[in-house]
Amino acid sequence: MAPKSTAKAPADPKSLAALNRLIMAAPPMVRGGTRAVLGEGPLEPDIAFVGEQPGDQEDLAGKPFVGPAGRILDKAMAEAGIDRGKTYVTNAVKHFKFERRGKKRIHSKPTAGEVKHYRWWLEKELALVNPKVVVALGATAALALAGKPLAVTKKRGPIILDGRAGFITIHPSFLLRMPEEDKAAAYKAFVADMKRIRRLVNDQKTAA
Numbered sequence: 001m002a003p004k005s006t007a008k009a010p011a012d013p014k015s016l017a018a019l020n021r022l023i024m025a026a027p028p029m030v031r032g033g034t035r036a037v038l039g040e041g042p043l044e045p046d047i048a049f050v051g052e053q054p055g056d057q058e059d060l061a062g063k064p065f066v067g068p069a070g071r072i073l074d075k076a077m078a079e080a081g082i083d084r085g086k087t088y089v090t091n092a093v094k095h096f097k098f099e100r101r102g103k104k105r106i107h108s109k110p111t112a113g114e115v116k117h118y119r120w121w122l123e124k125e126l127a128l129v130n131p132k133v134v135v136a137l138g139a140t141a142a143l144a145l146a147g148k149p150l151a152v153t154k155k156r157g158p159i160i161l162d163g164r165a166g167f168i169t170i171h172p173s174f175l176l177r178m179p180e181e182d183k184a185a186a187y188k189a190f191v192a193d194m195k196r197i198r199r200l201v202n203d204q205k206t207a208a
Helices: 016-025 056-061 068-079 112-129 139-146 172-177 180-207
Strands: 047-051 088-091 098-101 104-107 133-137 157-161 164-169
Touching: 016 112, 047 112, 047 139, 056 068, 056 104, 068 172, 068 180, 088 112, 112 139, 133 139, 133 180, 139 157, 139 164, 157 180, 164 180, 172 180
Parallel strands: 047 088, 047 133, 133 164
Antiparallel strands: 098 104, 157 164
């Protein structure tokens, strides 16, 4: 069972490094979680991508978006002219929630309550990173960023997320689970979203 306490710290960290130390020292708040997987990327980036949670490969590597979904995200960003090295990538939930089935660790979706437990960390992280645009990859990330459920199918596109310029799109892992005959069109739409995100960044720069 996950602890009931939220991810709040007794002291307010003034730097991303200080926040990350708190995250690393805290116990997992989801079933099966082992170690925290921290966000990665520069401060003051054009874009921060927020996913649901680290997966099996991310947990093993200790880095976000390095598994199959991460490779799809990298490919789509590259096709849209977005340099991943200049973006910040993180997750709403910092630990891999899973169930064991034999030797395999099977992804388990975090509950709304678990997302809420981690939300303070994410809010503080984004305040310290200060991206121009924050992108919710999937419904769990949208819930974490908005503080309320948002349907990706209805809200997909530009949106204000907790006072920030934002964008909602699918999580790249959704493409992995789709029927083969639907993947090409869905991936094309995902790349189109990445291009819209790049244009949204340019709009933010023009307005600044």
